[in-house]
Amino acid sequence: MTLTQLKSSSFSKAAEEIIAAGLFLGAKGWAPATSGNYSMRLEDGRIAITVSGRTKGALTAQSIMIVEADGTPCDNRIPSAETLLHVGIYHVYPDCHAVLHTHSLNSTVFTKRYAELDAIVLENYELLKVFPHIKTHEARVSLPIVDNAQDMKALSATITPRLAKDISAYLIRGHGLYAWGRDMTEARAIIEATEFMLGCELELRS
Numbered sequence: 001m002t003l004t005q006l007k008s009s010s011f012s013k014a015a016e017e018i019i020a021a022g023l024f025l026g027a028k029g030w031a032p033a034t035s036g037n038y039s040m041r042l043e044d045g046r047i048a049i050t051v052s053g054r055t056k057g058a059l060t061a062q063s064i065m066i067v068e069a070d071g072t073p074c075d076n077r078i079p080s081a082e083t084l085l086h087v088g089i090y091h092v093y094p095d096c097h098a099v100l101h102t103h104s105l106n107s108t109v110f111t112k113r114y115a116e117l118d119a120i121v122l123e124n125y126e127l128l129k130v131f132p133h134i135k136t137h138e139a140r141v142s143l144p145i146v147d148n149a150q151d152m153k154a155l156s157a158t159i160t161p162r163l164a165k166d167i168s169a170y171l172i173r174g175h176g177l178y179a180w181g182r183d184m185t186e187a188r189a190i191i192e193a194t195e196f197m198l199g200c201e202l203e204l205r206s
């Protein structure tokens with residue numbers, strides 16, 4: 001296989017997985033009004049990411065483009081407005097190959113209702129075992145919550161120092177949830193489990 005063929009097969013596989021993730025997350029109601037964005041790191045280090053403004057439950061291969069590792073677009077389309085947040089996560093976690101971002105009711109309500117919190121502690125949930133490094137429900141994970149901003153450079157600079165080795169998700173207040181994994185299967189499991197635990201926390205605290 002030539003390098004060009006390798007690059008193109010890596011992109012095709014990533015595009016398929018991103019489209020499937022969009023169907024899954026869109027059906028959950030976690031991508032209202034074209035919100036959310038999804039990406040995968042390609043074998044050559046570049047990033048396949050959703051084009052800005054596409055309906056996430058109806059993505060096609062044309063809805064996904066490639067950006068350089070620093071987020072610079074590789075064609076004249078406009079990548080997700082939050083591309084720099086994906087870039088930041090890939091930079092901090094060399095093992096990470098998939099990043100998903102939802103705009104869910106639970107992540108939005110939780111972070112607005114508990115506006116004084118700068119983290120959410122998830123403790124003693126069976127589903128915590130979805131996170132890498134965790135083998136038992138007797139675990140405690142603190143996920144950062146950062147205030148929302150439209151300046152992605154500033155937002156990335158705020159969140160990056162808080163990306164500890166053992167976390168796989170963070171929340172943006174009044175906005176949504178980011179989660180990532182070593183592959184798309186893991187990223188999907190982590191975002192679904194985190195959304196579930198956020199729903200539990202809202203029920204438990206109400």
Ligand SMILES: [Zn+2]
Pocket residue numbers: 035036037082101103175176
């Ligand atoms: Zn967003």
